[in-house]
Amino acid sequence: MPFNRYGAGIARGMLMTLKHVFRQPITTQYPEWRLNNSKRIRGFELVWVPVKCTGCTTCAKACPQGNIEIVTSRGEDNSYAVDKFEVDIGRCKSCGLCVESCPFEALFMSRNYELAQYQRRKLVQGKEEVRMSDKKQPSAYCKPWLEASMPAQSLLVNGERRGR
Amino acid sequence: MVLRTEPFILNMGPQHPSTHGVFRMRLTLDGEVVVDLEPVFGYLHRSMDKISETRTYQQIIPLTDRCLDYLASMSNNLSYVLAVEKLADIKVPERAEYLRVIMAEMMRISSHLMAVGFMLNDMGAFFTPLMYMFREREKLLDLFEMVSGQRLNYNYMRIGGVSQDVPEEFLPALKRFVQEMPHFIDEYDQLLAENEILLARSKGVGVLPADLAVNSSASGPVLRASGVKWDIRRGDPYSIYDRFAFDIPTGTAGDVYDRYRVRIQEMRESVRILEQAIAQLPGGLHRARVPYLLRPPVGEVYGRIEAPRGELGFYLVSDGSIAPYRLHVRGPSFLNLTALRDMVVGWKVADVVVILGSIDIVMGEVDR
Numbered sequence: 001m002p003f004n005r006y007g008a009g010i011a012r013g014m015l016m017t018l019k020h021v022f023r024q025p026i027t028t029q030y031p032e033w034r035l036n037n038s039k040r041i042r043g044f045e046l047v048w049v050p051v052k053c054t055g056c057t058t059c060a061k062a063c064p065q066g067n068i069e070i071v072t073s074r075g076e077d078n079s080y081a082v083d084k085f086e087v088d089i090g091r092c093k094s095c096g097l098c099v100e101s102c103p104f105e106a107l108f109m110s111r112n113y114e115l116a117q118y119q120r121r122k123l124v125q126g127k128e129e130v131r132m133s134d135k136k137q138p139s140a141y142c143k144p145w146l147e148a149s150m151p152a153q154s155l156l157v158n159g160e161r162r163g164r
Numbered sequence: 165m166v167l168r169t170e171p172f173i174l175n176m177g178p179q180h181p182s183t184h185g186v187f188r189m190r191l192t193l194d195g196e197v198v199v200d201l202e203p204v205f206g207y208l209h210r211s212m213d214k215i216s217e218t219r220t221y222q223q224i225i226p227l228t229d230r231c232l233d234y235l236a237s238m239s240n241n242l243s244y245v246l247a248v249e250k251l252a253d254i255k256v257p258e259r260a261e262y263l264r265v266i267m268a269e270m271m272r273i274s275s276h277l278m279a280v281g282f283m284l285n286d287m288g289a290f291f292t293p294l295m296y297m298f299r300e301r302e303k304l305l306d307l308f309e310m311v312s313g314q315r316l317n318y319n320y321m322r323i324g325g326v327s328q329d330v331p332e333e334f335l336p337a338l339k340r341f342v343q344e345m346p347h348f349i350d351e352y353d354q355l356l357a358e359n360e361i362l363l364a365r366s367k368g369v370g371v372l373p374a375d376l377a378v379n380s381s382a383s384g385p386v387l388r389a390s391g392v393k394w395d396i397r398r399g400d401p402y403s404i405y406d407r408f409a410f411d412i413p414t415g416t417a418g419d420v421y422d423r424y425r426v427r428i429q430e431m432r433e434s435v436r437i438l439e440q441a442i443a444q445l446p447g448g449l450h451r452a453r454v455p456y457l458l459r460p461p462v463g464e465v466y467g468r469i470e471a472p473r474g475e476l477g478f479y480l481v482s483d484g485s486i487a488p489y490r491l492h493v494r495g496p497s498f499l500n501l502t503a504l505r506d507m508v509v510g511w512k513v514a515d516v517v518v519i520l521g522s523i524d525i526v527m528g529e530v531d532r
Contacts (some may be wrong), residue, residue, distance in 0.1 A: 009358030016355045017292060026299060039331070042313040062456075064223035095226035095319045100327065101456065109313065141313045142328060152333065153310055157303040157341045 026156060035154040040141045042094045043110040046087050047138045048130040052106035055080035059098035059107050067091050068098060085130055089115065090123035100142045108138030108146075169195045174513070178207050182286055182517040185527030189516065196512045201505045208531040216491040221248055221323060221458045224491070229317040232476075232493060233529040235278050238271040238308070239471040241321035246402055247467025247478035248323050252460035257449040260325035261404045266338070266441050267311075267320065268403075268469070269434040273345070274304040275472035276427045276434075279385075279524040283424060284356060286521035287365050293355055300348050303341055310334055323458060325451030335442065342438050349431055357428075366421035370507040370519035373418060380503040384474025384496050385426045386523055390418035396470040403469075407444070408437045420522040427524075457486045473497050473524055495529040 028035060046068075055072040068087050075081030099107050112135070117123055132138065140146040154160040177188035186207035192200035212231035216224050228240040242264055249256060256264075278301065281294035305315045311330050312320040320327055356362050372382070377390040387394055395412045397405040413429030415422025460482045468477035474496025481490040500523050507519050 006360055009360050009363070013355045013359050016351060020296070026302070038309040038313055040310070040313040040328070062223075064219055064226055093226060093230070093317070094314065095229075095317070096313065096327075097222065097226065097319075139313065144328070147331065153306070155303070155306045155310075155337050156299075157306065157337050157344075 035160075036151050037111065037113070038153045039139065039147045039150045041109070041111055041113070041139045042096050042141050043112045043139060044092065044094055044115050045089045045110045045112060045125065045136070046092070046098070046130055047108040047110045047132045047136050048085060048127075049106045049108070049132050050082065050085075050127075052104050053082055053085070054104055054106070055082045056103070058101050058103060062097045062101035064095065064097065065091055065093065082127070085127045086124060087130055088124045090120055096141050105143065108132075108143060109141040111137050111139045167195075171199060176513075176516070177204075183520065184282065184525055185530075187520075187525065187527055187530070189520075191513065191516065193513065198508050198511055198513065198516060201508045201516070203501055203504055205501075205527070205530050208527050210532065212532045213491055213493065217487060217489065220486045221460070221488065222456070224488070225321065225323075226317065226319045229319055231528065231532055232495065233275075233471065233473060233497065233526045234316060235526055236271050236275040236472045237316065237318045238267045238320060239275075239469065239476060241318065242268050242403075243467060243469045243471065243476045244478050245321045245323050246469060247465055247480050248458070248460065250467050251463060251465040251480055251482055252323070252454075252458060254324050254452060254454060256325055257452055258446050259329075259448045260450050260452070262441055262445045263326050263330060263450065264321060264403055265405065265408075266438060266445075267308075267318075267326075269437045269441070270304050270307065270338075272434045272472045273431050274301045276385075276431050277301045279472070280352070280424060280427050283420075283518070283521040283524065284362070286517045287362060289356060289359075289362065293352065296348075296352065296355070300345065307334065307337060307341070310337070322451060322454075324454035325449070327451070329450040335445070338438070339442060342435055342442065345435050346432065349428060349435075352428065357425075363421065365515075365518060366424065366522075367419060368417065369420045369511065369515050370522060371417060371419045372503055372507050376506055377418065377503060380499075380506070382474070382500050382503050384470070384472070384500070385423055385430065386474065386500050386503070388412065389415035389422035389426045391416055396468060396475055400468070402467070408440050410437050420518055423522040423524075459484060459486055468494070471496055473526070473529070474500060493529075493532055495532060497523075497525040497527075497529040498532075501525060501530065 057070045060068040060070050071084035072080040073083050099109050172193045174191045177183040178186040188204040190202040210231050228244045229237040232240045277297040281297040284293045309315045312318040372390050374390045374392050377387050391414055393412050393414050410433045413426050415426050462484045464481045466479045468475050477494035479492040480488050483489040508516050
């Protein structure tokens with residue numbers, strides 16, 4: 001293919017690449033530096049609040065995988081007592097439909113995303129592990145009133161990609 | 165004198181890095197020239213159609229994220245919910261329509277960035293342009309994470325609207341992105357559009373004539389690069405696309421270079437649509453009241469949208485129960501592959517890689 005000035009296009013491209021030498025890096029060194037996640041992050045586990053839960057099993061019905069197992073019995077004053085609340089987070093795909101369907105603010109997505117385990121059976125979370133604790137904080141997914149108390153997400157478009 | 169060698173059968177894939185996933189091409193070669201090509205796929209089949217028959221209408225939305233084109237999840241969501249809304253005759257609030265258009269166009273930019281980047285990668289511009297494009301895609305993924313909570317499988321659209329309203333810091337960030345994006349597209353142009361090596365590798369390579377493109381039911385940028393001015397956003401407007409002013413970029417030759425140009429131009433048009441959508445975004449509800457266990461009336465429907473890779477359609481048959489009787493997906497990557505053999509025959513093995521890259525297939529959508 002004939003070109004009248006061979007090499008001009010390549011030179012223009014190289015100039016562009018040269019400009020990038022002087023640009024600030026946008027990558028972060030992950031385990032040492034961390035960015036703020038979205039306030040609505042759907043982490044890889046669920047956060048359950050037993051006080052609010054009535055055992056209505058709406059979440060279990062909403063789950064596409066059939067992944068939430070709830071067993072209830074009749075407690076005092078005729079309300080449901082939740083005997084078993086079990087989630088296999090190895091099968092959960094974090095779609096958030098259970099959290100969205102919960103009518104009693106009892107189920108949240110978690111903010112945790114580093115949940116690797118050596119054994120599969122450790123991914124099955126029973127009543128004690130699903131419960132909200134200091135290590136398991138809820139995210140604001142479908143719970144917009146939680147958003148105000150959370151740190152703002154670091155956005156690359158605003159240039160907030162320096163490590164801290 | 166033409167020298168011919170004995171036909172040689174070469175297997176490219178399914179683990180070949182240039183095949184964009186687990187795609188296998190059975191090439192018959194005469195020396196280095198391709199005589200015949202047989203695409204072989206099915207390595208990633210996950211049977212989405214069949215699983216959908218056991219799920220409620222809402223539970224299928226997370227499936228469309230990951231069992232189809234995983235680089236354009238929002239478009240898949242949109243296509244599916246539009247089909248269900250057509251079936252059940254649901255009216256969507258104005259704000260939700262605008263949010264959907266904003267998300268779909270952001271998704272188009274993000275997907276085209278990947279498409280162009282990987283295509284240049286196949287041509288030998290090794291990873292430098294791809295990394296520049298990843299930087300812009302990262303900005304979009306940040307925004308998607310802000311509204312939906314995840315970076316790849318958004319699960320954001322719902323039947324009758326979107327799952328949540330956007331947070332207040334979303335629109336300023338998007339405005340900023342829309343302002344600076346044309347500048348970055350200019351940068352990509354400066355980087356490669358006149359690069360002599362790229363022109364030599366792509367001009368006139370893998371030509372798909374317009375009549376063949378139409379007959380092999382190609383769609384999206386592949387069809388438009390062949391000079392056919394067909395875009396479903398214009399030809400059969402869905403959602404609120406009839407309110408925006410945008411052009412349909414077309415190519416003339418139908419070669420690899422035209423497919424690259426069309427994608428770059430489409431990104432500019434998407435930025436234009438985004439500007440208008442942000443300016444017109446009304447207040448109000450983000451979601452209509454739809455029963456949780458939706459039971460659409462008995463009937464069948466075909467809903468289609470212009471996804472980044474072409475016409476993405478959902479064919480739904482309802483028997484009046486909470487789950488569809490049948491769901492079928494028309495995947496654009498799959499049908500664009502139909503024309504691959506005609507494009508490739510007569511070119512050398514190195515061009516096969518480039519031509520396949522210019523179709524921009526995602527194997528998740530080909531195999532479903």
